[in-house]
Amino acid sequence: MTITTNLKQLYDTDDNLWLEETIELLKQKQFNQLDVENLIEELIRWGKRDLAKGKSFLRQIIIHLLLLQYWQVEYDKNYRHWIGEIKTFRYDLNNHLTTNLINKLQEDLENVYQSAVDFVQIKTDLTISTEKCPYTMTQLLDNSYLPIEQ
Template identity: 80%
Template sequence: MKITTNLNQLYENDENLWLEETIKLLKQKQFNQLDLENLIEELISLGKRDLAKAKGLLRQIIIHILLLQYWQVEYQRNHRHWIGEIKTFRYDLDNHLTTNLTKKIQDDLENIYQSAVDFVKIKTDLTIFPEKCPYTLVELLDNNYLP
């Protein structure tokens, strides 16, 4: 009990040291000494952070695909940049995705698409975008797919 209390205090004062100590306890299978309350909080936070990052990267892919496909006034000057951004965001997302995250962003694809459209409307002053996401997740993640 005393170690858990000390870990709890350590969490408040030095989160990195708390993490190191927690990892040691886990490796030593000293589960009864863990600061479970803060460990659970950190795991929940980690899951939310990973999902937010995946959604953000997918939103960026959609934004740049929309710019590439619809913003004809800027196409000639910016299309190579947009394609480069799409490739970079795909690479980053591919390195970040897990099976669980893939399912979650698939389930939220329409909302992610809508937030991308909102951004592109402001940036371009265009209003010609499809109401529903015209791309599948497979297309959005495919390094060779461009509209």
């Protein structure tokens, strides 16, 4: 019981050491000594953090696809930059993905798309006429996909 108490105190003072100790207890299957309350809190936070990170990468991909597709005034000066950004964010997202995360991103794709549209419209003063995301999840994750020029 003192280990659990000490682990709870450690959580408040040194979260990295708390994590190392928790991992060691899990490896040793010493489940009764775990700081379960804080472990649950961290797992919930971990899931939210991964989803937020995934949405952020996806939003950035969509933003740059929209800029590439619709912002013709800036196209010649910026298209290489936008393509580079698309590739970078795809790389980051694809390295971050799990099957579960893909499913959650698919479920929230329209909301992520609308936030990307809002940003692009503010940045460019363009009106993006499509209300539904014109890109499939497969296209958004495909390193070779780029929208056809308008």
